[in-house]
Amino acid sequence: MENLLEVRDIHTFIGQYHILQGVSVRVPKGQITALLGRNGAGKTTTLKSILGLTPPSQGEIIFSGQEIQGRRSFDIAAMGIGYVPEHRAIFRDLSVAENLKIAERANGDLESKQRLIFELFPDLERLIHLPGTHLSGGQQQMLAIARALVADNQLLLIDEPSEGLAPVIIEKMMTAIQRLSAETTVLLVEQNFLVARQLAENYVIIEEGCSVKQGKMSDLAKDTATIQRYLGAA
């Protein structure tokens, strides 16, 4: 299987704290890979390091055959990586339409993308002229994912899509992520193991800033000892 993204043993400092102490992740093309681990293990920092928002001080990151570590964030993103941050960081002062428009890159085709987006999230079409402040939590999450879909991204980094959402909405979100993974590769951070198990084909477990285990999700599901030890879930 060809890897779209390969993170090799990266170390990241935030201030004086050595947050990532050797994380390696392989993301096979066309599949969903889940980053698992406890709170504060370094999952979000791993996503941010890939994008260069918290640049790694050591290690390599290879995205579709090119080394991207050390480049500026906007450069990395423009190579085709979409980012859906945790806490649904949409632009509250911008309308839904503007939130989508701002993600459009040069010679982008917003209209055809919008058709796909409205198909995935029919709610957004109705809300298109509302400012971001007026959206509910679930709607904001949909908008955050939709925003990452506007540009032709090969890879989506999605951070905690189910956090703080009602079960019905989580269902919707999962269907949407599953559908869009048919066209793009996804690297997902997910606290909720049940959600991750249903969505992802591959997993990487991060524990105290190190990647400790990775493989097929189907294997992990049988391995209750590992789940108990690293995820504290049954």
Next chain:
Amino acid sequence: MGTAIQAFRKNRTLWITLAVLALLFILAIQGMSTQDWVITLLRGLSVGAVTFLVASGFSLIFGLLDVLNLAHGTLFMIGAYVGWSIYVRPDTFIDLVTPAAFLIASFALIPVWERVAERLRASRSTARVWPWIGLLAAITLLALTLPRYPLTIWDPEVYANSPVTNAFMANQGQFVLPEPVPFNGISPATVLTGILAGSLLLAFSLAGFSRMRSRAPQTSRVWKDFPWRSILIFLSLVLVGIIVFIFNTPISLWLHNLNTTWMFLIAMLGATLIGIGLGALMEITLIRPLYSRPIYQLMLTLGLSAIGIEIVRAIWGRPEFTMPKPSLFNGTGQGCPATSLADLVANKCSTISLLGGRVRTYNEIFIPLVGIVVLVVVWILLQRTRIGMIIRAGVQDREMVEALGINVRRVFTLVFALGVGLAALGGVLAGPSMGLSSGMGENLLLNALIALAIGGLTSYPGAAAGSLLVGLMQQFIIKYGQIGIHLPFLAEPLKPTPPLVPASTVLLMVIVLLVLPQGLFGRKE
């Protein structure tokens, strides 16, 4: 209808506060004649407009870049002095165009130089040394040639040729140009070639420095997307420099004989553009390395403000001087003060007769009009353009904007330059009404800060509302200082003394912040 009521409920405190403030200013009519009230209102608008030009730029910069630019008042003052010089002494500015064009042209070539530096394939130690050698050579060359370039300039030390005298003569309607200074014992071609070569070398070494720091991998082919555009910019700027050099005297004379209204427009445009350039330069060279160190930034802008004041004193001298009003607003005699619009247009009156009182056309009509135009233009820029969308998004979450593949740094430079440009425009605009002094920016920055605290620090409508309130408050207190307020239970009318004028705006700020801790339009964090 339903949404209107909802919107009202949501911002109930805001609406009540605004209504109370409006009521207070309307009630002020009780204590004075209608004529005084209207004129005071217009004066408040005028002060508010100038404050807004400083406050809006300051708030845009603070909102997006998180930089408290304490030099903003000084930049306002520099704008006024630069505008005055273009207006009263166009010859000096025409003289400066050629060297400036050569210098900027060379810097436009930096993308090309970076390519060249990449191809040099120098060894590590040579790559580290040659930019320094180039820099030294460039500075020597420029130091040898630039002072030989003749500049017809005023002299603050010699009274007859000082800005004060120039300003005095200009106020009498006599714009005097001294004889152009000739080249002294050196051929013009040598000096011009030297300046151009020096600037080119300077830009080349600076490109070498940036090459030295970046560890980005080399691009393999030089001719692949070669920066042809910068070569084009370079050639056209050098051409402009040479043309201005050849036709120096005719251009100066033409500008000198131009109507002062046109000259004032040119001065406004020129000072704004120079402000934009100065802002961009300041952001790229000084602010950018300090984004991660907010305290250093604060000290830097504070220091720059002091340095700016001293530089202005060195060039223009310490004494205050005036800037004549453009002829469009300076008519007197027959038909003035104007009683109708037709009169005003025909006689270009400096004053209008309104309800029996006199309103100054420039101060009380023109300045607020420019303020409103700028308010609308920047509003459209923010709301209707892609850049504006990026600015609004960036104020909220810079990291996310960057993660969308947008180069936020470039937008930072743009916003900083725009903010400084607005301050410089404010300076030129305030020149004829306030007069020029090296301290004129400090008071205004304080006013602008109070206005922003009232309106909400990073809110654009807040900057407008706060500036207006500060302007109105000051002018009403000044007016009451003259006529006195009749308060109940007091036999004598209360006359606010001049020191109460700045105190009143601070009091207004305290009251507003007690009711609305975020300011009128500020957003809760």
